[in-house]
Amino acid sequence: QVQLVESGGGWVQPGGSLRLSCVASGLSFSSYDMSWYRQAPGKERELVATHTSTRRTTNSADSYADSVKGRFTISRDNTKNTVYLQMNNLKLGDTAVYLCNAKLWWNPGIDYWGQGTQVTVSS
Numbered sequence: 001q002v003q004l005v006e007s008g009g010g011w012v013q014p015g016g017s018l019r020l021s022c023v024a025s026g027l028s029f030s031s032y033d034m035s036w037y038r039q040a041p042g043k044e045r046e047l048v049a050t051h052t053s054t055r056r057t058t059n060s061a062d063s064y065a066d067s068v069k070g071r072f073t074i075s076r077d078n079t080k081n082t083v084y085l086q087m088n089n090l091k092l093g094d095t096a097v098y099l100c101n102a103k104l105w106w107n108p109g110i111d112y113w114g115q116g117t118q119v120t121v122s123s
Contacts, residue, residue, distance in 0.1 A: 009117030022100030
């Protein structure tokens, strides 16, 4: 059974930092593109960042939403089956539930979601 478990969310003041973690189990982690999405109340789910599978031979690159470029960094540790999202210089607009997604790189129809972790940025 595949599980994605996020952690690291919380409350932070504008300009602060948080590091989210997502631990995956039940899958071949290195074969999956790992992404962070976020969803704020009343808004559509938004792709924040993607770290492509280390098994890709082409089209391997990290990508970010324009709204977080230069502030957020996605990384992964295949030895720990974990993907991270380092979030710096947080803004009020970053408040959302952050969800981890795993998508099989050669068959994107196979994907899994975590339950999410709440990030609240407020003064």
